[in-house]
Amino acid sequence: xxxxxPISDALERYLxxxxxxxxxxxxxxxxxxxxxxxxxxxxFAGEMERSLGELAAGQTKNGAARKPFSPNAxxxxxxxxxxxxxxxxxVSMDREGLNMAEAQLQFRAGIELLKRESTRVMDAVHVDK
Amino acid sequence: MNLFGVMEVSGSxxxxxxxxxxxxxxxMANAETTxxxxxxxxxxxxxxxxxxxxxxxxxxFAGQLISQADPKMGGVEVSAVVKDPAGTLRRFDPAHxxxxxxxxxxxxxxxxxxxxxxxxGATRAYGLxxxxxxxxxxxxxxxxxxxxx
Numbered sequence: 001x002x003x004x005x006p007i008s009d010a011l012e013r014y015l016x017x018x019x020x021x022x023x024x025x026x027x028x029x030x031x032x033x034x035x036x037x038x039x040x041x042x043x044f045a046g047e048m049e050r051s052l053g054e055l056a057a058g059q060t061k062n063g064a065a066r067k068p069f070s071p072n073a074x075x076x077x078x079x080x081x082x083x084x085x086x087x088x089x090x091v092s093m094d095r096e097g098l099n100m101a102e103a104q105l106q107f108r109a110g111i112e113l114l115k116r117e118s119t120r121v122m123d124a125v126h127v128d129k
Numbered sequence: 130m131n132l133f134g135v136m137e138v139s140g141s142x143x144x145x146x147x148x149x150x151x152x153x154x155x156x157m158a159n160a161e162t163t164x165x166x167x168x169x170x171x172x173x174x175x176x177x178x179x180x181x182x183x184x185x186x187x188x189x190f191a192g193q194l195i196s197q198a199d200p201k202m203g204g205v206e207v208s209a210v211v212k213d214p215a216g217t218l219r220r221f222d223p224a225h226x227x228x229x230x231x232x233x234x235x236x237x238x239x240x241x242x243x244x245x246x247x248x249x250g251a252t253r254a255y256g257l258x259x260x261x262x263x264x265x266x267x268x269x270x271x272x273x274x275x276x277x278x
Binding site: 022023030033035093108111114115118 | 141146
């Protein structure tokens with residue numbers, strides 16, 4: 001029996017990617033004064049699309065045997081188009097601040113949706129009361 | 130990867146920035162020091178911190194767990210505190226006990242302006258990382274809320 005719904009599976013990926021975004025932002029912020037450090041990031045929309053595709057493929061094949069998503073599989077790369085400082089570091093405080101706020105809001109939104117989803121499942125569980 | 134790992138990364142930055150601020154404070158405190166207890170003696174030498182990007186702290190349990198799960202996780206660490214090779218400032222003061230035979234005293238070459246700017250940078254970076262920790266805390270809290278409903 002499967003208790004997770006397709007929406008909660010998709011939300012799981014969404015939350016995983018949001019926390020990966022937060023992690024990379026924290027890493028960039030931590031290295032804001034490290035000489036030679038290059039800002040890291042990934043394409044959120046692209047990765048989300050890819051993992052949703054994976055999810056859909058897994059479901060049509062076999063609903064039970066879905067492999068867990070590993071955030072390490074996300075293609076993390078160097079961010080280009082940033083201005084490099086003389087010490088070789090190209091972390092932009094504004095970009096990181098914006099990304100952090102964005103990741104936070106995305107995470108909150110994902111959590112709210114997941115809560116709604118779990119309430120729905122719990123309603124179904126307690127339907128006889 | 131988990132959210133506590135993000136805190137570890139930001140925590141390493143707080144630690145590194147605090148050490149940087151301490152080194153700046155030591156430089157400003159010793160701006161007029163003409164005698165040191167180092168083997169070479171002489172006036173105080175201005176010090177710098179060198180930051181390098183690192184893996185999460187390997188000696189803590191959380192750090193071990195994180196580096197097992199995701200080896201790319203990297204915080205920051207102070208890899209060295211180096212002495213500035215710049216020379217000393219010589220001021221004429223024959224009455225000073227550390228004056229050389231010509232009556233000049235060697236003082237450390239410390240510019241308070243440079244030090245203040247460095248201190249400001251350290252404070253700002255500290256604030257930036259502490260707001261990252263606040264954000265992480267908010268996210269952990271809200272994910273704990275899933276179970277409450």
